[in-house]
Amino acid sequence: MARTYNELYLDMRRTLKEAGVEEFALEARRLLALAAGYSDAELIARFYLYAGDEAERRAGELLRRRLSGEPLAYIAGSWDFYGLKMLVNPSVLIPRMDTETLVFTALELLRHTSAEPRILDLCCGSGCIGCALAHELPKARVYLADISPEALSVARKNVALHHLGNRCVCMDADALSPPPLRMSNFDMIACNPPYVTAAELETLDPSVRDWEPALALDGGEDGLIFYRSVLDHWKSVLKDDGILIFEVGEGQAESVRSLMIEAGFHNLGCTLDTAGVERVIYGSKKKQ
Numbered sequence: 405m406a407r408t409y410n411e412l413y414l415d416m417r418r419t420l421k422e423a424g425v426e427e428f429a430l431e432a433r434r435l436l437a438l439a440a441g442y443s444d445a446e447l448i449a450r451f452y453l454y455a456g457d458e459a460e461r462r463a464g465e466l467l468r469r470r471l472s473g474e475p476l477a478y479i480a481g482s483w484d485f486y487g488l489k490m491l492v493n494p495s496v497l498i499p500r501m502d503t504e505t506l507v508f509t510a511l512e513l514l515r516h517t518s519a520e521p522r523i524l525d526l527c528c529g530s531g532c533i534g535c536a537l538a539h540e541l542p543k544a545r546v547y548l549a550d551i552s553p554e555a556l557s558v559a560r561k562n563v564a565l566h567h568l569g570n571r572c573v574c575m576d577a578d579a580l581s582p583p584p585l586r587m588s589n590f591d592m593i594a595c596n597p598p599y600v601t602a603a604e605l606e607t608l609d610p611s612v613r614d615w616e617p618a619l620a621l622d623g624g625e626d627g628l629i630f631y632r633s634v635l636d637h638w639k640s641v642l643k644d645d646g647i648l649i650f651e652v653g654e655g656q657a658e659s660v661r662s663l664m665i666e667a668g669f670h671n672l673g674c675t676l677d678t679a680g681v682e683r684v685i686y687g688s689k690k691k692q
Contacts, residue, residue: 406456409450412455420470420471435479438479439466441459475611478615486504495555495557495617496529497616498616502677502678505684519543523545525547526593526597529552532562538571548573553576555620580630590646591646592646593649595650596651602625634648639689642689648664
């Protein structure tokens with residue numbers, strides 16, 4: 405028997421709630437909108453219309469994927485970040501609201517630097533940080549660097565999606581090794597590195613552990629291997645007084661702050677995320 409979109413929505417919402425999905429109502433609406441090929445607003449306007457067999461079949465397929473543990477962002481193929489639609493797939497982390505704290509802080513710091521800043525988004529993943537900074541700073545030149553070819557492919561698509569190709573360059577670079585010789589003279593390095601400890605990897609929520617790329621999560625035994633390497637190898641690509649800004653895991657702020665002081669950074673600061681956690685640490689490179 406034909407069912408309306410509202411009837412399908414209520415069934416999907418109930419199923420997700422029973423499966424323990426926290427945002428069951430939001431996810432049910434989003435999955436149904438994807439199945440129908442509508443925006444959320446278009447779906448709501450059609451709630452009491454009959455969905456049709458194809459939309460119902462598609463909704464069932466997407467619901468089964470979600471119940472298997474696949475994150476909504478990967479099912480949708482995109483996720484919102486700092487007001488931008490970012491394409492995502494299982495080769496990149498899903499952009500988090502916590503990382504928007506880094507973008508906000510970086511923009512505040514860059515207001516006091518060059519009118520045309522050169523920025524490096526190191527460990528760029530989907531390119532969400534670099535794209536957001538380039539979008540907000542029309543005169544910036546942004547380099548997006550990652551070791552994963554699959555991640556760089558996603559980053560390039562996001563650069564193209566937001567028409568940033570004339571100011572953004574995607575490049576292969578390993579944060580655990582010295583930078584390519586051609587890289588220098590940056591006003592800022594923005595870095596959200598892998599920072600999950602070896603012990604924490606085993607306790608991550610299955611939606612993260614089983615679906616998101618381990619390469620973008622694993623920060624080594626103590627979660628700090630990338631911070632040490634960036635401070636050891638990549639400090640040289642910053643201008644004097646250039647800014648290094650990191651996202652850090654919960655409880656890592658003091659350790660990263662100490663590493664930055666040891667590496668010769670000053671004017672250190674910290675930004676809290678929406679939960680009150682020390683999420684972003686930054687400092688300036690001392691003049692040689």
